Amino acid sequence: MEKGFNYFDTAHGYLGGKSETALRECLVKRYPRERYILTNKLTNFFFNKSEEVRPLFESQLAACGVDYFDYYLMHAQSEENFTKFKRCHAYETALELKAEGKIRHFGISFHDKADVLERILQEYPQIEVVLLQFNYLDYNDAAVQSKTCYDVCRKYSKPVIVMEPCKGGSLVNLPEDADAVLKALDGGSNASYAIRYAAGFDGITMVLSGMSDLDQMKDNLSFMEDFMSLSEKEQAAVAQVCDILRSKNMVPCTACRYCTDGCPENISIPDLFACLNAKKTFHNWNADYYYNNVYTVNNGKASECIKCGKCEKACPQHLEIRRLLEEVAEEFEKK
Numbered sequence: 001m002e003k004g005f006n007y008f009d010t011a012h013g014y015l016g017g018k019s020e021t022a023l024r025e026c027l028v029k030r031y032p033r034e035r036y037i038l039t040n041k042l043t044n045f046f047f048n049k050s051e052e053v054r055p056l057f058e059s060q061l062a063a064c065g066v067d068y069f070d071y072y073l074m075h076a077q078s079e080e081n082f083t084k085f086k087r088c089h090a091y092e093t094a095l096e097l098k099a100e101g102k103i104r105h106f107g108i109s110f111h112d113k114a115d116v117l118e119r120i121l122q123e124y125p126q127i128e129v130v131l132l133q134f135n136y137l138d139y140n141d142a143a144v145q146s147k148t149c150y151d152v153c154r155k156y157s158k159p160v161i162v163m164e165p166c167k168g169g170s171l172v173n174l175p176e177d178a179d180a181v182l183k184a185l186d187g188g189s190n191a192s193y194a195i196r197y198a199a200g201f202d203g204i205t206m207v208l209s210g211m212s213d214l215d216q217m218k219d220n221l222s223f224m225e226d227f228m229s230l231s232e233k234e235q236a237a238v239a240q241v242c243d244i245l246r247s248k249n250m251v252p253c254t255a256c257r258y259c260t261d262g263c264p265e266n267i268s269i270p271d272l273f274a275c276l277n278a279k280k281t282f283h284n285w286n287a288d289y290y291y292n293n294v295y296t297v298n299n300g301k302a303s304e305c306i307k308c309g310k311c312e313k314a315c316p317q318h319l320e321i322r323r324l325l326e327e328v329a330e331e332f333e334k335k
């Protein structure tokens with residue numbers, strides 16, 4: 001706040017339901033309302049009928065201790081979620097709340113193909129902003145389609161807010177050879193190149209860096225205070241990092257954990273993918289240790305997946321989780 005950064009993003013389910021309360025204590029109780037911009041979201045898991053949308057919204061206002069949200073987003077829109085949101089008149093309810101002054105700006109967060117995004121923007125021209133997954137590795141990724149989704153936003157003149165600029169930490173904790181490419185530059189952190197990359201595009205109004213501690217906050221402030229987009233040399237370096245990462249055939253899981261709640265076998269899916277990625281990267285015993293002694297002690301093993309497919313419906317990255325778990329089982333459970 002002292003440095004002039006005043007945009008805060010939350011959702012009802014973040015941090016096991018504690019994020020809104022934390023914001024109320026840390027932000028709302030300590031600063032006048034006009035000093036900060038607060039975004040909240042309407043999330044699929046917390047309503048099933050039209051009548052439940054408004055009470056959920058009111059409970060979110062109460063949890064945050066505010067009278068209005070600056071932005072309210074239809075969370076994680078995809079073909080499937082959009083169908084449900086429409087069935088429950090979620091967009092219409094949000095627009096009513098906007099007319100009542102309880103929402104200042106109405107938007108969506110989005111995880112699906114660009115043609116789905118285009119259809120939603122055509123159907124609801126009232127959408128004012130789109131929160132997109134956007135980072136240098138996903139820019140040309142066939143599943144995430146950051147570039148084509150961004151192009152659709154530009155076509156419809158929608159400002160873009162970026163999520164996952166560091167891809168859930170994957171662009172920070174790089175494998176050694178990729179890390180060396182960025183270390184050979186001028187001393188910026190790995191996060192700095194990822195965030196500056198995302199922030200350097202026209203029409204990007206905000207980048208949510210997803211900080212976890214004070215050091216990350218200080219690092220982010222150091223390069224975003226006097227922002228400069230990536231130089232040609234830095235652009236070439238991140239392109240080289242992309243080539244290295246793609247050559248390793250890593251599972252592009254962002255560890256959002258949307259898949260884990262509904263799993264009947266209580267499989268800690270993102271942690272098992274992290275083990276597989278670590279094994280592909282470092283080729284040592286460490287990943288086996290974590291697989292056997294940490295992530296499958298109180299949770300199911302990859303081989304215990306009953307292939308019900310619930311996880312894949314929840315995955316914003318559209319990962320073939322069932323097939324990938326077979327790969328995990330092959331790697332860690334073979335005799």
Ligand code: SF4
Nearest residue numbers: 263305306308309311
């Ligand atoms: S398909 Fe497997 S991992 Fe996915 S929810 Fe079902 S049991 Fe869990």
Ligand code: SF4
Nearest residue numbers: 253254256257259315
């Ligand atoms: S598998 Fe998909 S839903 Fe699960 S944590 Fe990874 S990206 Fe998120």
